[in-house]
Amino acid sequence: MTTEYSGTGDPARSLALLWRTRERTSRKGRPDLSVDRIVRAAIDVADTEGLAALSMRRVAERLGVGTMSLYTYVPGKGELLDVMLDTVHGEDPPEDTPATGGWRQRLEVIARQNWDRYLRHPWLLQVATTRPPLGPHLIARYEHELRAVDGIGLTDLEMDAIVTLVGGFVHGAVRSAVEAAQAAARTGMTEQQWWQAHAPYLEKALDPRRFPLAARVGTTAGQEYQAAADPDRAFTFGLARILDGIETLIGDRAHHRGTER
Known part of the structure; x- marks a missing residue:
């Protein structure tokens, strides 16, 4: 469930932070603090404790400083969230991605990079980005x-629509993988263990005469996945x-151009 929205901070201040055109410091600023340190601490909080735990006070505690000292560098949580989003999108720089292969291979690599980013930072699924931070990493x-x-x-x-399509697909597909990982962490039971505990009871309770397709297909899939689902396989498919x-x-575009000649 979405809990936060990007683009809620002051536009001028967010853009200044995103592009580092003006790092807000003063005589009262701490020499051991910077926007980058604050943002990294905020990402660590979101990664380890969840987005609901993110606050200026919690970030200050992580850094071992007073809350008010953060405001010398970051105006507030809205602007901080924008910079967090932009920062994590710069973790795998585009120039590090192999430029070889055709468009299909390149899109597949991009989709996998996005998938891995969500797994590293599950809180990204809780941020609505219809108004994305217009920072250097996101634009790159x-x-x-x-x-x-x-x-x-x-x-x-069409190019823009394809990029949006692939990004939207990854966003939806990765949710089940993130939820499976969180369920395993919180319950202490892997998906395979959960399935092995439930499968015998399901086999007895499920009437194939009433649910013929569910019984046949579900049994085949469950035996193959050793779980109720396989998020990675579903993503690849x-x-x-x-x-x-x-x-x-x-x-179709190539054929249309050919018929016009």
Whole structure:
């Protein structure tokens, strides 16, 4: 469930922090503090304690300083969240991504990078980003993702739509993987252990005459996954189908151009 929204801070102050055009310091500023240190501490809080625990006071405690000292560098939680989002999107710089392969391979790498980012920072799923922070890392990421589909016969709007489609698919698909990991951590029981404990009872209770497809398909899937679901397999399958659809679109565009000649 979404608990926070990006873009809620003061636009001028958020942009100044995102682009580091003006690191807000004063005579009262602490020499051992900086925007980068504060942001990293905030990310650590969100990673280890969850987004609900994030507050200026909690970040100050993590740094061992007074809460008011943070405001010399960061105006408030809204601006801090924007910089946190931009920062984690800079953890795997686009220039570190292999530029080889066709558009399909490049999109698959991008999708996997996004998937891994959510697993590293599950709190990202709790932030609505319809008003994204317009920081250097997010814009660099957008530029990089657009390059994956540049020059293959698509319009600018189609390129943007494809990047949005792949990003949205990953956002939805990774939720089950994050929830499975959180369930295992909180219950002390892996998905396989949970399935092995429940499967015998389900086999006795499920009437195949009443639910023939659920019994047949569910049994096959459960035996294969040794769990109720396999998020990584579902992600791989779904991404392949999306890429198939994009390939069809590219083929249609090429065919249309050929018939116009």
